Amino acid sequence: MSSSDPTSAAGPAAKDPVDTVPVPGPDQEAAAGDRQGGAATTEEPAPVVAAAVAADVADAAAEAEIETPVEAEARPAEAPPVPLEVDIDGDNEDGDSAYASDTSSRRTGSITSSIVEYQYENGRRYHAYRSGQYVLPNDEAEQDRLDLQHHIWRLLLKGALYTAPLKLPDPVSDVPVGPDDAAFRILDLGCGTGIWAIDMADELPQASVSGIDLSPIQPEWVPQNCRFHVDDYEDEWTYRADEKFDYIHGRALSGTVADWARFYGQVRAHLKPGAWVEMQEYDAWIFSDDDSCARAPWTMEWVAKLDEASSKFGKQINVAKHHKQWMIDAGFEDVHEEVIRIPIGPWAQRPDLKELGRFERVHMQMSVDSHTPALFTRVWSYSEAQVQILMEGVKNEFRSKDLHLITGYRFIIGRKPATDTS
Numbered sequence: 001m002s003s004s005d006p007t008s009a010a011g012p013a014a015k016d017p018v019d020t021v022p023v024p025g026p027d028q029e030a031a032a033g034d035r036q037g038g039a040a041t042t043e044e045p046a047p048v049v050a051a052a053v054a055a056d057v058a059d060a061a062a063e064a065e066i067e068t069p070v071e072a073e074a075r076p077a078e079a080p081p082v083p084l085e086v087d088i089d090g091d092n093e094d095g096d097s098a099y100a101s102d103t104s105s106r107r108t109g110s111i112t113s114s115i116v117e118y119q120y121e122n123g124r125r126y127h128a129y130r131s132g133q134y135v136l137p138n139d140e141a142e143q144d145r146l147d148l149q150h151h152i153w154r155l156l157l158k159g160a161l162y163t164a165p166l167k168l169p170d171p172v173s174d175v176p177v178g179p180d181d182a183a184f185r186i187l188d189l190g191c192g193t194g195i196w197a198i199d200m201a202d203e204l205p206q207a208s209v210s211g212i213d214l215s216p217i218q219p220e221w222v223p224q225n226c227r228f229h230v231d232d233y234e235d236e237w238t239y240r241a242d243e244k245f246d247y248i249h250g251r252a253l254s255g256t257v258a259d260w261a262r263f264y265g266q267v268r269a270h271l272k273p274g275a276w277v278e279m280q281e282y283d284a285w286i287f288s289d290d291d292s293c294a295r296a297p298w299t300m301e302w303v304a305k306l307d308e309a310s311s312k313f314g315k316q317i318n319v320a321k322h323h324k325q326w327m328i329d330a331g332f333e334d335v336h337e338e339v340i341r342i343p344i345g346p347w348a349q350r351p352d353l354k355e356l357g358r359f360e361r362v363h364m365q366m367s368v369d370s371h372t373p374a375l376f377t378r379v380w381s382y383s384e385a386q387v388q389i390l391m392e393g394v395k396n397e398f399r400s401k402d403l404h405l406i407t408g409y410r411f412i413i414g415r416k417p418a419t420d421t422s
């Protein structure tokens, strides 16, 4: 990776025009139904989750009756997903809830104008550095979506930010260490708005957190032990041998990488022996436990075409389910995956899922707006009007009280062998 010399990147790999917005026919609906799934377990035994996090998670989970990663570990590997129970009589309407995060302290460095010469398309703003490499916008609406999803990620972990069993040194004081003085070095790949990195730096004053992204959309005032760089993790990483990391984290990077084997090779090379990588990913697919998928033709057409378009572009988006094997293939040990399924909308019986469903429905509506325009106009040659019609069709289905649609979130961790001192 290098933080200098932005260049233009090629556009989409292929164009396969269509004339109209498709309304799926019965065959496609059947195929969509066949594609539903949503495994809720992992085939591998899990490592021990960090004691402190596990204790907090277990307490909170006991209150809310949500399955924790620890409980999930106890489940038989081959168990089918537990169907999400529908709340037939209860309050399925949206409530209100706040989400926010604290920041403070240090102003990060200046940025060059070429990095902020953003590209505009379909009324959305896209990154300038390595222009065209990443298909989601970086404007205010997208930043709001990422910050809302950050709240969902934290709700899933009962407030925790990570699941890897990190062995952190005790903090010397509450005052954050300087960015170069930390005994524990964390790298956040594709940090987006920087909200996870900032929360980590606030929570772990003894650690330093570096966030990198193609877009300089992070706040200027950040904790002293946190910093951000504009950089491309698909480049050759140029960290020195004495700059290896104690923990590397990536969240929601589906659809951003062309060569995951190379990606994991670089992650492994830049971790200290015995250090953890953690990927927190969402399935770019929609599931149901009943026949909802078959009754949601716009949605199933949307995810299928989105995934196909991302493949044609060269960075497939529905890949969360592959990370576990990719980590194993890259030589990581103690690889463990946790899958959590959440409803789109407040239709589930369980109060915690009802709350998650409210947030996820808003988040998914925003996701439709951010994921559709670039890929569908560039790869499928949709007009702006066709994109709008498709997006409205999908969002209408997300709003339907008769559909019980489900998304999947995954937490995947792996450890670099302690014997690997390379």
Ligand SMILES: C[S@@+](CC[C@H](N)C(=O)[O-])C[C@H]1O[C@@H](n2cnc3c(N)ncnc32)[C@H](O)[C@@H]1O
Pocket: 127, 133, 134, 136, 146, 147, 150, 189, 190, 191, 192, 193, 196, 212, 213, 214, 215, 231, 232, 233, 234, 250, 251, 252, 253, 256
């Ligand atoms: C879906 S967002 C997730 C942001 C953040 N991790 C979060 O969970 O809120 C993906 C991020 O990866 C960044 N990205 C995509 N490709 C990248 C690359 N090759 N190098 C660095 N950042 C990249 C995008 O700019 C975007 O901010």
